[in-house]
Amino acid sequence: MTELTQRPEEVPPLAPGRSCDGCTACCKLLSIPALKKPAQTWCEHCNIGKGCRTYDTRPTDCRTFFCGWVLDQALGPAWDPRHSCMILKFEANRIVIHVDKDRRDAWRKEPYLAQIRSWAAQAIAARGEVLVWEGLDGIRVLPNGEQRIGRSM
Ligand code: SF4
Ligand code: SF4
Incomplete structure (x- = not known):
């Protein structure tokens, strides 16, 4: 844009x-x-x-x-959607991460995965959650694991 x-x-x-x-x-x-x-x-x-x-x-x-990267100075250049192939949305007690279906494993690489798991730990402590849409497949991220939550239509 x-x-x-x-x-x-x-x-x-x-x-x-x-x-x-x-x-x-x-x-x-x-x-x-x-x-x-x-x-x-x-x-x-x-x-x-x-x-x-x-x-x-x-x-x-x-x-x-407006995605998280364009709004939040704390996110480093690695999170630029042009390079990361993912978009961050920060909501009240939830972080939603949309990952390009053609690079669906991008979030599992570093420096992303460690940061996402850290966010998940913080979110769960605050009764929130971190969701990753790996293409159209939804995943709830846990500090040391994940739960599949289904496929978006
Ligand atoms: S999705 Fe992008 S290209 Fe399509 S109307 Fe919205 S701003 Fe324009
Ligand atoms: S994904 Fe790209 S075009 Fe969309 S709001 Fe973020 S920086 Fe702007």
Whole structure:
């Protein structure tokens, strides 16, 4: 979504130095109900790696979504979705990680797995959880293991 900076009024405070320039990962990995676009398929409006061809009329889901990496300075460059092949979403007591179906084991490599297990330990202590969508397959991450939770439609 390279045009992001053209609409500053819509943009929440991004982490210093972060932007969506050159990244369109969420246009593949996430579902967009308004477009009936399923997760893990490229949106028909995406100019891959460049931006949105229908930027001015894109749905609210697209206007309001910003991934964890673009918002959180604490995440290092390894978490840039262009390289990590995954998208982080931080919710109230939950972290959801969407992993590209074509690199579905990316989260199991380091430095990712150790950090994700650490988040899982913290989340469980706070009655929360860490979920990984490995492509369309859901996994609840535990500090030392995992539970399969089914497949997304
Ligand atoms: S995945 Fe994150 S950095 Fe990439 S386009 Fe979406 S919001 Fe921006
Ligand atoms: S409408 Fe644009 S911003 Fe939304 S998923 Fe499609 S390409 Fe991405």
